[in-house]
Amino acid sequence: MSEADQGRRTLLTGVTALLGAIGGAAWLTPFLKSWKPSAKARAAGAPITIDLAKLKVDQLFKTEWRGKPIYILKRSQEIIADLKGDKSHLRDPDSVEDQQPEYAQNDLRSLKPELMVLEGVCTHLGCAPKTRMDDGGEGEFDGFFCPCHGSKFDFAGRVYKGVPAPTNMVVPPYGYKNDGTLVVGVDQEEIG
Structure with missing residues (x-):
């Protein structure tokens, strides 16, 4: 084989490799972009x-974050006193099970006593618990009641004993931008 043929062969090999690389990149780019979350998915998170x-006292506000319901309750002084009272009926009264940020591992499971922030999801099978206020009837309680299988939670999201739910309701990361603005999705130190 002559030197001219060898040079031509090297040139053709290089051009073919370059075209193959360009074609591979053109094919791979849309595939890799499909892995990136959409703007809608980024906004949801x-x-x-x-x-x-x-928000009024004893009023439950519901919103959504990351596809999960978020319950925000402005608790009355009466509710706060009840939550600090007898805990013998609760499965995990001290929130030992990791269902909340460290700053919410207290009696009220919150940054401020008057404001409760929870994911509105039963920890048994993921149903949405409903609010129950005691009307004085026998066996009634204040808190959340899961209509699917009967789990009960107090207004700090702590689970009662003897119900199907295994753990307390989840406290999402949250903090305050100022006294009148709550931010759900980031911890207080990240808000600044």
């Missing part, structure tokens, strides 16, 4: 801001 000015 972003922190949410809630204006607390219109």
